[in-house]
Amino acid sequence: MTTQSDPPKQAFRLSQLIYDTRYRSLTIQTVAMILLAVGLFWLVNNTVQNLQALGKDFNFGFLGERAGYDINQRLVEYSSNSTHGRAALVGILNTLLVAFLGCILATVLGIIAGVLRLSNNWLVAKLMAVYVEGFRNVPLLLWIIAIFAVMTESMPQPREFRGETPTASMMLNDSVAVTNRGVYVPRIAFTNSLTGNEAVASRDGLTPVASGGIDWLLILVVLGASLFGIRAVRRWASAQQEATGIRPVTWYMQLGLLVVPTGIVLLILGATVVNPYLKGFNFTDGIHLRNSLIALWLALSLYTGAFIAEIVRGGILAINKGQTEASYALGLRPGRTMNLVILPQALRVIIPPLISQYLNLTKNSSLAIAVGYMDVRSTLGGITINQTGRELEGMLLLGGFYLVLSLAISTVMNIYNSSVKLKER
Amino acid sequence: MSGTHAHTVAYVRETMLPEQDPPLTEAGAIKWMRENLFSGWLNNILTILSIFVIYSVLSHIVPWFYNSIWNAGSLSECREIRDATIGSDASSACFAVISDRWQQLLFGFYASEAYWRPVLALVLFLVAMGPILFESVPRKLLWYTAASPFILFWLLWGGSIWGPIAVAAGFAVGWGAFVGVSLFAGTLLAVIAAILVPILYWMFLAGPIAGGLHSIIPIGITFIESDDFGGFMLSFIIGISGIILSLPLGILLALGRQSDMFIINKVSVAFIEVIRGVPLIVWLFTASLLLNYFLPPGTNFDLMLRVIIMVTLFSAAYIAEVVRGGLAALPKGQYEAADALGLDYWKSMRLIVLPQALKISIPGIVNTFIGLFKDTTLVVFIGLLDPIGLSGAIRASTDWNGIYWELFVFIGLLFFVCCFSMGQYSIFLERKLRREHR
Structure with a gap:
């Protein structure tokens, strides 16, 4: 028989704060808290003193003042009479634009390069290895500047397209002009626009979205509805399969749903393709993609694509060969093996680092400063700060924007991650 | 012999044939090509496409390199030499800009009579890294490694x-x-x-x-001001200081993020997320524009030191995340075993947890280092003269106005060599430390 007795009660001694593990963590945290508070107070106090010494105050009123500078690349209406806040918005949209375009192209490049690097074709595999290592081991800034130099130095001038015997010519059936001032691509205009008149693009910048805004919105809505319909068809097919064991053939329904409604809307709106053409010393009409945008976009995509290629390669290699064999043994055909067995598992490995690459790309788009692309760092964090002298507020807003963007993307990542995570125990 | 067999039949051969050579298409280079380049219609297309790509790239680059000119005082002189020797329509690289300005690209505006100092510093640094990178180097050298930061600082700044x-x-x-x-x-x-x-x-x-x-x-x-530092020397100093300082800080942050203590945990998380959420270039601008607001009035310290601090904090946050991955990947039994042995927190971390966690995180850590070294080029935007900044300065001079590719190739190649060898070392380390599945 053993009798349990409580340990002898002792009066609390001061040394327990340090030597007793029950209290030690409290002590450490209290000390850390005090140090942190003192440090923060010191910083804030310094800032207040410095601001006083410089005769500045801390307010965000400058966002409502007239900006007074032009932005050549804009997605929404903006002029030099607009406010600094509006300029920041233009910058934010430009950042998001290049990040969005970059993520798409980088993914495509990365998947192609990653798969081809695993190809049993020796030459292709080596070529892709050169691409990946070349871009991964050289600073992104150098690539941005180099591609910008190609665009501005090696491309023909607009005047070389003119005359009886032009030294340069437009590509793709006279629709795309690559010049040293940027790339001109066709735009889509609506002859029966909902706005009542033909949508007119302003002379420069990426503005046709703004000009025919309602039309594009309508098309997007119709497209969304079509996609919803396609999902319904698929669900119906799956239900049929569950009930009867035979999956009805639905690809023509899906294709029809995708193409027909959108096509009808485009017809009603009278969508026409407007090619850029030479007028005076420059091309006009069409969409003008500036060199800065193109160089930044290509460099970001090629650079991030190299990293994505490695992620894709790693993801594919991570899937055990036994998985393929097991699904063959179950009688699945190669296509369904890929869709139902390999891809879901590979994606689990690929997606989290992929999204963190998207995050990197978005943050790297701040290198726009090297080519003069007007992103949020150049407008809010550049010209606005220089003009108003509000470094503290401007940098705070800029940092806040990037932080919110990053946190939003990583929240999405975490949600996705927990939804595809292996459910263990 | 087999002739003695009773049921030998006429049409059955009784002796082994001598070994034949494999058919021509199944041996040597042809077999290799059939297997690796032309094994199916898709591969044929890919091979032909790749050959076309390689040809079109090489057809531009090879003549350019082959015709390169190394001795000239300016770009126009380069063109004159080209016109005189090769012909005016030939493409030719003018690497004379490198032979003319390589000192500037490597050392910036560092006093030319003191070039031996950074060179000696680099050699001493490599010697100091010996005992850390390779086990075969005598351990006694670690004392020298510990002293080397002071020696290097003195050599560089004087x-x-x-x-x-x-x-x-x-x-x-x-x-x-x-x-x-x-x-x-x-x-x-x-x-x-x-x-x-x-x-x-x-x-x-x-x-x-x-x-x-x-x-x-x-x-x-002689004392040399930080303003005179530039070129690859600057990249190396910022990169290496950042790498060395950020590793311990990153490990501490990772431990803080794993900690049970509420305040320590939250502070680490906030620090890591805030640093990682904002691009380095914004942090660099903060260092150059805002740091004066946060420090007591009248303090003013070296821009280069500020950059090193910022770069260190930045990559420490990334390393913290990598190390956290390593810590999380370690089986829980390892932590419990350390506790069962009666080790206190720091001993269990130092002797049991961290050696294993760091081993797992080596590739990630080295990738962070490579990223940091590449990111040192961003300092050009706050007015420090890194190689890219100097390439702009060289291009702005009348002699070399309009020269791009030679400078880009030179800078890119140096960065490539550094980053690629770091990556290769990490692969070597991974192989050496691999304990399972031999």
């Missing part, structure tokens, strides 16, 4: 030799305080003393001591 010595002596002072206090008080007090005494020493004593010693025995080399 000035009196007593300054670095007085600073280094702070560590001896700290050790002395630890030993002295632990004789008559507890370990905790000794640790506090070992932290406080050197800080007080550095703040109040180190300067006067160095000055006094210098006035008695003036030994020193």
Whole structure:
């Protein structure tokens, strides 16, 4: 028989704060808290003193003042009479634009390069290895500047397209002009626009979205509805399969749903393709993609694509060969093996680092400063700060924007991650 | 022999045929090509496409390199030489810009009679890295490694030799305080003393001591301002200091993020997320524009030092995330076993958890280092002259106006060599430390 007795009660001694593990963590945290508070107070106090010494105050009123500078690349209406806040918005949209375009192209490049690097074709595999290592081991800034130099130095001038015997010519059936001032691509205009008149693009910048805004919105809505319909068809097919064991053939329904409604809307709106053409010393009409945008976009995509290629390669290699064999043994055909067995598992490995690459790309788009692309760092964090002298507020807003963007993307990542995570125990 | 068999039949061969060579298409280069280049219609197309790509790239680059000109004073002189020797429509690289300005690209505006100092510093640095990178190097060299930061600092910036010595002596002072206090008080007090005494020493004593010693025995080399630093030397200094300082800080942050203590945990998380959420270039602008707001009025310190601090904090946050991955990947049993052995927190981390966690995170850590080294090019935007900034400066001169590719190739190649060898070392380390599945 053993009798349990409580340990002898002792009066609390001061040394327990340090030597007793029950209290030690409290002590450490209290000390850390005090140090942190003192440090923060010191910083804030310094800032207040410095601001006083410089005769500045801390307010965000400058966002409502007239900006007074032009932005050549804009997605929404903006002029030099607009406010600094509006300029920041233009910058934010430009950042998001290049990040969005970059993520798409980088993914495509990365998947192609990653798969081809695993190809049993020796030459292709080596070529892709050169691409990946070349871009991964050289600073992104150098690539941005180099591609910008190609665009501005090696491309023909607009005047070389003119005359009886032009030294340069437009590509793709006279629709795309690559010049040293940027790339001109066709735009889509609506002859029966909902706005009542033909949508007119302003002379420069990426503005046709703004000009025919309602039309594009309508098309997007119709497209969304079509996609919803396609999902319904698929669900119906799956239900049929569950009930009867035979999956009805639905690809023509899906294709029809995708193409027909959108096509009808485009017809009603009278969508026409407007090619850029030479007028005076420059091309006009069409969409003008500036060199800065193109160089930044290509460099970001090629650079991030190299990293994505490695992620894709790693993801594919991570899937055990036994998985393929097991699904063959179950009688699945190669296509369904890929869709139902390999891809879901590979994606689990690929997606989290992929999204963190998207995050990197978005943050790297701040290198726009090297080519003069007007992103949020150049407008809010550049010209606005220089003009108003509000470094503290401007940098705070800029940092806040990037932080919110990053946190939003990583929240999405975490949600996705927990939804595809292996459910263990 | 088999002829004696009773049921031998005429049409059955009785002896082995001599071995034949494989058919021509199944041997040597042809077989290799059939297997690796032309094994199916898709592969045929891919091969032909790749050959076309390689040809179209090489057809531009090879003549350009082959015709390159290494001796000229300016771009126009380069073109004259090209016109005279090869012909005006030939493409030719003008690497004369490298042979003319390589010193600037490597050292910036560092005094040319002192070039031996950074070169010697690089050699000394490589020697100091020896015992850390490779096990076969004698362990005694670690003492030299510990001393090398002060030696390198003195070599690069110059000035009196007593300054670095007085600073280094702070560590001896700290050790002395630890030993002295632990004789008559507890370990905790000794640790506090070992932290406080050197800080007080550095703040109040180190300067006067160095000055006094210098006035008695003036030994020193010319002092060189940070503003004169540039080129690859600058990238190396920022990159290497950032790498060395950010690793311990990153590990501490990772441990903080894993900690059970609420405040420590939340502070680490906030620090890591805030740093990682904002691009480095914004942090660099913060360092150059805003740091003066946060420091006591009148303080003004070196832009290069600010950049090093920012770069260190930035990559420490990334390393913290990598190490956290390593810590999380470690089976829980390892932590529990360490506790069961009765090890305290720091001992269990130092002896059991971290060696394994760091081994897992080597690839990620090295990738962060490579990223940091590449990111040193961003300092050009706050006015430091890194190689890319210098390439702009060279292009702005009348002699070399309009020269792009030669400079880009040179800079890119140097970065490639550094980053690629770092990556290869990480692969080597991974193989060496691999314990399972041999």
